[in-house]
Amino acid sequence: MSDTTWLQRAASALAAFRESDRPLVSLTRDLLWVVAVVGGIALLLYLVAGTWPAVVTIESESMVPNMNVGDLVLVVDEDRFGNLVTWAEGQRTGQSSFGDYGNVIVYRPNGADSVNPIIHRAMTYVDTAAVVESGLGAYYDDPHGGYITRGDNNPYTDQPNLRISGIGVIEPVKKEWIVGKALVAVPLVGYLPLHLAEFAVVVILVILVHDFVLARKKEKEE
Template sequence: MSVSGAEKKGPSLLEKFRTSENKWVSWARELAVVAIVVGAIALGLFLISGTWPAVVTIESESMVPHMNVGDLVFVVSADRYGDLQTWKEGQETGYMKFEDYGDVIIYKPNGATSVHPIIHRAMVWAEEGQTFQVTTGNLNYSYTAPHAGYITKGDNNAVIDQTGWESGYRGLGPLEPVRDEWLVGKALFAIPLLGYLPLHIVPVAIILIAAMFLYEYYIDRKKSAGNKPGKKQKKKK
């Protein structure tokens, strides 16, 4: 009786990978599953938020008490779920976010990608050459915008970002008004403490991967012990 070509064909490479009991293949399979799950979550977040990164972690106290260190903030593009409003516009419309007027924005300082984005409140939109009077404590001085953009400030800071680092911000020079193209997005909501996980993502990832390998090693040893032939007992006369 002849056997067809389809019947002669063995399991596919994917099927072998999926069903293999080899410990190295098993570990690779576990890592692949983790990568697929993480990728699916990242894609879902991007589709919902319309920007990337879709989540950021509060790393300083500049937004206290409305945002605290360790808060995980969900970010959406500036035009999603309503137009972006500044603190000045919020005063006029009554729009509030995180217990104050206007939106909290996430932006790349001076457009740089070499440092973490800043998450501060958009205070007002400045036109090129527009001058503002800045009052802080007993000081009263003026600031002239070198180009159009958002003037920003941390809720817990005494001065606007554009004058708070006159000596330079992390090697980038003084912070400038935030251009539209420097915007990552605006803050939608925050979950307290959950941001500590991304803040320590490297050690957490190492622990999780180590735990996976130890679990697979334990299962492999258990299977090996179960497959060992037991000693034959002598029959009693």
């Protein structure tokens, strides 16, 4: 009997929350709805992509013209929808993505989480620490192998030419440093995450105005 009473009270409280016209309750209800929708979308993206973050925003011009600032990029696990292919492999097989051979990958530079991941094309893979001289550039001696990467708009590879404050010279990308590979890009939509705080303020203002208009309309009808 006590369980039934508890359930009845919970159901009654939920019904009151759903039907309340009080501004604060209405705002809370709308915000919870927004959170639920965003959470559902995030879960769906994770299930499809198999990695997190499942989307990233292009913040620099290093991948122009194949990716532009403000593009929102769907990132999937490196082996999902086909194996990860480098530029060198793609040149031999004809596989391409985003306007050039091979796959574009998202990786944490030197495995660090303290800086934003980098999204550049995987040019080739080196198994040893030997210096490699080729048309792709000169790679430096390194204690481990990994992927050599380059932005499509950059004249040089990240390794060993890119240095990040607090991280140092960028090393060949170990497989465990890879977040995923780029699958598709949607132009301009990425500006939203870049201005998430401003967008949140706009959403809240819209909800407040909407609730205010409905309340005034109801008052006039009564």
